[in-house]
Amino acid sequence: MGLEIGIVGLPNSGKTTLFNALTAAHAAVAGYPFSTVEPNIGVVPLPDSRLEEVSRRAGCERTVPATLRFVDIAGLVEGAHRGEGLGNRFLAHIREVDAVAHTVRCFEDPDVARAAPGSDPDRDISIVNTELMLADLESVERRISGISKAARSGDRGKQAELQALEKVRAGLQEGRPVRSQGLSPEEAALLSPLFLLTLKPVIYVANLGEEDLPEGGEAAAAVREAARAEGAECVAFCAKLESELEELEPEDLREFLEGYGLPELGLHRFIAASFRLLELITFFTTESKECRAWPLKRGTRAAQAAGKIHSDMEAGFIRAEVISYEEFMRHGSLQAAREAGALRSEGRDYQVRDGDIVRFRFH
Numbered sequence: 180m181g182l183e184i185g186i187v188g189l190p191n192s193g194k195t196t197l198f199n200a201l202t203a204a205h206a207a208v209a210g211y212p213f214s215t216v217e218p219n220i221g222v223v224p225l226p227d228s229r230l231e232e233v234s235r236r237a238g239c240e241r242t243v244p245a246t247l248r249f250v251d252i253a254g255l256v257e258g259a260h261r262g263e264g265l266g267n268r269f270l271a272h273i274r275e276v277d278a279v280a281h282t283v284r285c286f287e288d289p290d291v292a293r294a295a296p297g298s299d300p301d302r303d304i305s306i307v308n309t310e311l312m313l314a315d316l317e318s319v320e321r322r323i324s325g326i327s328k329a330a331r332s333g334d335r336g337k338q339a340e341l342q343a344l345e346k347v348r349a350g351l352q353e354g355r356p357v358r359s360q361g362l363s364p365e366e367a368a369l370l371s372p373l374f375l376l377t378l379k380p381v382i383y384v385a386n387l388g389e390e391d392l393p394e395g396g397e398a399a400a401a402v403r404e405a406a407r408a409e410g411a412e413c414v415a416f417c418a419k420l421e422s423e424l425e426e427l428e429p430e431d432l433r434e435f436l437e438g439y440g441l442p443e444l445g446l447h448r449f450i451a452a453s454f455r456l457l458e459l460i461t462f463f464t465t466e467s468k469e470c471r472a473w474p475l476k477r478g479t480r481a482a483q484a485a486g487k488i489h490s491d492m493e494a495g496f497i498r499a500e501v502i503s504y505e506e507f508m509r510h511g512s513l514q515a516a517r518e519a520g521a522l523r524s525e526g527r528d529y530q531v532r533d534g535d536i537v538r539f540r541f542h
Contacts, residue, residue, distance in 0.1 A: 183248040185276035192284040193386035198251035200422035219251040234470035245472040274374040279381045285398035286388030300401040311376040385415035393440045412452040416445020460533035482527035485539040495542030504534035
């Protein structure tokens with residue numbers, strides 16, 4: 180399964196409209212709560228101008244972009260951690276994703292009911308975050324109860340886990356998401372089996388009305404401030420408008436964006452921010468006349484990168500032949516780079532870098 184970003188928020192915040200804008204999936208949109216029951220899933224290609232250059236210069240016949248999976252999850256309401264609304268199903272679905280896109284309603288529309296009266300982005304953000312923290316608190320307290328006896332008996336592994344759990348519990352009780360508590364990599368690893376909801380990285384999406392483009396007014400400013408305080412990513416755009424632009428020709432699209440004072444589609448900024456959020460890089464392969472872009476966690480070693488393509492390649496890894504995108508462009512082709520001795524031979528512990536063009540040798 181590929182990397183997944185879950186789109187969450189209060190009912191009627193525009194989650195499914197955002198999903199449709201991203202994926203052109205035409206999922207049902209309604210002006211009442213819980214029109215999304217089962218999550219919609221869509222795969223989104225990631226724009227990367229380097230891919231076409233590599234494909235053309237390598238003489239490839241097929242070009243395959245990197246992708247992210249987006250999941251449109253049912254709206255969350257107050258009391259979700261106790262099963263209110265679609266609470267238990269919502270929480271189960273969000274536990275499965277790698278990161279969260281928190282959609283916040285910043286538009287006015289009398290035909291689309293609000294989950295709570297009045298326009299208050301800070302309140303809406305707080306409702307969602309509080310429910311996720313309460314769900315995490317329940318998970319942490321259950322685990323503390325389950326391992327306390329073993330920790331008291333001298334089990335050092337359980338003692339270390341208990342210490343991490345108690346630290347997180349204290350932070351949650353103070354209203355701080357787990358991702359904001361400064362966990363060490365060791366503490367995060369100890370807690371990973373719990374799939375804590377507020378440990379997941381988050382990007383806030385201020386969903387604007389057309390009349391508030393391009394900046395979004397006070398409501399969008401409040402969302403940006405909430406994201407800044409948490410050290411999170413934030414983008415602002417009108418999902419409804421952008422979901423209607425997919426049929427436009429490039430020239431018409433450019434004129435349309437200029438009319439709203441927009442330098443580019445908000446969706447492109449959202450996808451780029453999602454990539455940063457997951458700390459991803461892209462490497463390229465050009466085997467069998469196919470140029471393919473692969474998303475990869477920053478810091479991944481060559482053998483594990485080979486395993487993203489096929490498990491046999493990781494198991495039988497011998498070496499990786501590597502050239503950076505910049506070096507490749509200087510030579511103009513892989514053949515020219517090879518003749519100039521520009522291809523490097525790297526071992527299994529080499530950390531793959533953004534833009535690397537890689538050929539894996541394996542048994």
